[in-house]
Amino acid sequence: MKNLIRICLFTMLLFVTGDLAAQNIHLSTPRTSLVLSAPAGGELKYVYYGSKLTENDCREVYNAPTMQHGAYPVYGMNCPGESALAVTHADGNMTLQMEVAGTEIKNTDGAVTAVIKLKDKVYPFSVNVCYKAYSDVDIIETWTEIAHAEKKNVMLRKFDSAFLPVRRGDVWLSSLYGSWANEGRLVQEPLEPGMKVIKNRDGVRNSHTAHAEVMFSLDGKPQENYGNVIGAALCYGGNYKLRIDTDDSEYHQFYAGINEENSVYNLKKGELFITPALALTYSAEGLSGCSRNFHRWARKYKLAHGNSLRKILLNSWEGVYFDINENGMNQMMGDIASMGGELFVMDDGWFGDKYKRNSDNSSLGDWKVDTGKLPGGIRKLVDDARQYKVKFGIWIEPEMANTTSELYEKHPEWILKAPLREPVLGRGGTQVVLDLGNPQVQDFIFNLVDTLMTNYPEIDYIKWDANMAIMNHGSDYLPKDEQSHLYIAYHRGFENVCRRIRAKYPELTIQACASGGGRANYGVLPYFDEFWVSDNTDALQRIYMQWGASYFFPAIAMASHISAAPNHQTFRTIPLKYRIDVAMSGRLGMEIQPKNMTGEEKELCRKAIADYKMIRPVVQLGDIYRLLSPYDRLGAASLMYVAPEKEKAVFYWWKTEHFCNQHLPRTRMAGLHPDKIYKVTELNRIDNQPLDYEGKAFSGAYLMANGLEMPYNHKVDYHKLSDYSSRVLYLEEVK
Ligand code: DGJ
Numbered sequence: 001m002k003n004l005i006r007i008c009l010f011t012m013l014l015f016v017t018g019d020l021a022a023q024n025i026h027l028s029t030p031r032t033s034l035v036l037s038a039p040a041g042g043e044l045k046y047v048y049y050g051s052k053l054t055e056n057d058c059r060e061v062y063n064a065p066t067m068q069h070g071a072y073p074v075y076g077m078n079c080p081g082e083s084a085l086a087v088t089h090a091d092g093n094m095t096l097q098m099e100v101a102g103t104e105i106k107n108t109d110g111a112v113t114a115v116i117k118l119k120d121k122v123y124p125f126s127v128n129v130c131y132k133a134y135s136d137v138d139i140i141e142t143w144t145e146i147a148h149a150e151k152k153n154v155m156l157r158k159f160d161s162a163f164l165p166v167r168r169g170d171v172w173l174s175s176l177y178g179s180w181a182n183e184g185r186l187v188q189e190p191l192e193p194g195m196k197v198i199k200n201r202d203g204v205r206n207s208h209t210a211h212a213e214v215m216f217s218l219d220g221k222p223q224e225n226y227g228n229v230i231g232a233a234l235c236y237g238g239n240y241k242l243r244i245d246t247d248d249s250e251y252h253q254f255y256a257g258i259n260e261e262n263s264v265y266n267l268k269k270g271e272l273f274i275t276p277a278l279a280l281t282y283s284a285e286g287l288s289g290c291s292r293n294f295h296r297w298a299r300k301y302k303l304a305h306g307n308s309l310r311k312i313l314l315n316s317w318e319g320v321y322f323d324i325n326e327n328g329m330n331q332m333m334g335d336i337a338s339m340g341g342e343l344f345v346m347d348d349g350w351f352g353d354k355y356k357r358n359s360d361n362s363s364l365g366d367w368k369v370d371t372g373k374l375p376g377g378i379r380k381l382v383d384d385a386r387q388y389k390v391k392f393g394i395w396i397e398p399e400m401a402n403t404t405s406e407l408y409e410k411h412p413e414w415i416l417k418a419p420l421r422e423p424v425l426g427r428g429g430t431q432v433v434l435d436l437g438n439p440q441v442q443d444f445i446f447n448l449v450d451t452l453m454t455n456y457p458e459i460d461y462i463k464w465d466a467n468m469a470i471m472n473h474g475s476d477y478l479p480k481d482e483q484s485h486l487y488i489a490y491h492r493g494f495e496n497v498c499r500r501i502r503a504k505y506p507e508l509t510i511q512a513c514a515s516g517g518g519r520a521n522y523g524v525l526p527y528f529d530e531f532w533v534s535d536n537t538d539a540l541q542r543i544y545m546q547w548g549a550s551y552f553f554p555a556i557a558m559a560s561h562i563s564a565a566p567n568h569q570t571f572r573t574i575p576l577k578y579r580i581d582v583a584m585s586g587r588l589g590m591e592i593q594p595k596n597m598t599g600e601e602k603e604l605c606r607k608a609i610a611d612y613k614m615i616r617p618v619v620q621l622g623d624i625y626r627l628l629s630p631y632d633r634l635g636a637a638s639l640m641y642v643a644p645e646k647e648k649a650v651f652y653w654w655k656t657e658h659f660c661n662q663h664l665p666r667t668r669m670a671g672l673h674p675d676k677i678y679k680v681t682e683l684n685r686i687d688n689q690p691l692d693y694e695g696k697a698f699s700g701a702y703l704m705a706n707g708l709e710m711p712y713n714h715k716v717d718y719h720k721l722s723d724y725s726s727r728v729l730y731l732e733e734v735k
Helices: 055-063 286-302 326-338 377-388 406-410 439-455 480-504 539-549 576-583 599-621 700-706
Strands: 012-016 023-028 032-037 045-051 085-088 098-108 111-120 125-134 140-148 154-167 172-177 185-190 194-199 210-217 229-234 240-246 251-258 265-267 278-283 313-315 343-346 391-396 400-402 431-433 459-464 509-512 530-532 558-563 587-591 623-628 636-642 648-655 677-683 697-699 726-733
Touching (some): 023 055, 023 098, 023 111, 023 125, 032 055, 032 125, 045 055, 045 154, 045 278, 098 125, 140 154, 140 265, 154 229, 154 278, 172 194, 185 539, 194 210, 210 240, 210 286, 229 240, 229 286, 278 286, 286 623, 326 343, 326 377, 343 459, 377 391, 377 439, 439 480, 539 558, 539 576, 558 576, 576 587, 576 599, 576 648, 576 726, 587 599, 599 636, 599 677, 677 700, 697 700
Parallel strands (some): 343 391, 391 459, 459 509, 530 558, 558 587
Antiparallel strands (some): 012 023, 023 032, 032 045, 111 125, 125 140, 140 278, 154 251, 154 265, 172 185, 172 210, 194 240, 229 278, 240 251, 400 431, 623 636, 636 648, 648 726
């Protein structure tokens, strides 16, 4: 190659061939490379995506590409193939034929962005295909920017964010599916011929039933700690569609973007349509390696306050449900303070003036405190919290109303509903969704938060809930010819409100809750600190759900609470020790009525909270290594977090099946430094005897080759014996 010009410093190499016509774009992150070919007047193509290339290999790969696949297939000139973009031009023509018009390289905060400008050969229609490669985390985000200068609107019928070809072989897909109270179930399957579609059409919440994130294991059955894996996360909080087409070619073809169903978009002349980013990662260290890449990126760039430790909280919901009152709140604050907690969150039930919020069938939208329940108002609560030296948080569900509410009486036109039809109603038989595409509704929601925060600047935390799907297609605000913009307009409006809130209240902690885990998604999380994993707080089932969520989301974002026994969702009775050991693997909190706990139980929690404070930086900021999957049904599950410098680690082991004399596998550890020596301390110990290895020190090499033997049961007094068993071990380097 002649005239090699290195344009960018360390993360981006743009090679220009002798004739200046063919450009080879090499984007890299610390451990990955993406190579594209972008010849002027030709087609933008993928050449390589995988482990980081040397300069030499990059050059050679360009000369002998590993793949030659169009990077953003469009519809019209290859009709039988799948496409990422399909439009109808103003004159009715349904074809596109895009050629490279130029490339722009931008350096922005820790990343290099390549914008490859494509233009149609005939129509004034353009698409920028963008790739943003981070210099310090192994993520490349890709999205498109679509615009035109045609005389009338161009109808966008399909508008994916990205396309990626994945070389066939024994490729397995890992994805998450589920439902309310059973979110984040992991499913792993080989990719077979045909089309695999993962989609959402809820309109509001998008991660109960399926997730917008996937991993492709390229070397056969997925392995946690070895093998090459591509990870992909669509950063969009609304309806999405992921498609993997396996046709007769050598590649699985992966498309990801906003779900175009019932969402045709009429793009105006000069308007820019920006698709949400698809975050791509690649790891040669298995699924867990991919997760670590996502987690580092999430903490540094995606989550609100991703690198700040989270407070340990008590949430009132499962403790009192709607039965909010001043004394009850005061008692709960006192209890969480006495156990060492740092925050109390008052959940649903505190508001409603004309209509009281005593159940789920009224008052959403009427964000006025119910002075019958709380005569001293929120002022009294924040003052009480201050006295107990805990922070105060509050629940709201701002995107919704009930038909039994003053808001609905005043603004029936603010709800999503088809004209001429009675609305289909949601939770409580009266819930409706507000039209967030309407700027007045956006102002109303912003003002709700702004008023709360202005009146009570002490509010430290908001639990932002959303408990209904868009059931009714119809907006009073959108013009007739833009009714199909409804879903997209909703999420633009939602993000707009979130941006305004974040701009004014950057320090506020906000939880994304949506009937449990309905908003675990990187489109939403930049505005939120964490998400409520599920309304199901059963510790055993949480192991499965949190395991799944950990594929894409770091522990710091996963709200994980100790709740009552029997559990309120599964009615399973699980010993407190096990409930604590599971909750401590995420962002620890409590979701229980402390006044129903015994002194001994409170003491166990107090000790656990103190220990969690010690391990919190490792859990919340460390690297995850999943060791033994509950989905493999081997009778136990195990994972660990390792501090970045590998001087500390926390190991979790939970028995998931309970049979006499069952043989459980010994769990090898991972991620430690082989030469470091680690002292082992058991946390949350309930056994009368310490473990044989308590206080002993082992090399990382030994622990990773052999692991430690986990006793199948706890050695406790007879009346305390139970079928459950779990261990949390703290490993600390001995210097
Ligand atoms: C659904 C949430 O997921 C729960 O945690 C709780 O906040 C209720 N809503 C309150 O109505």
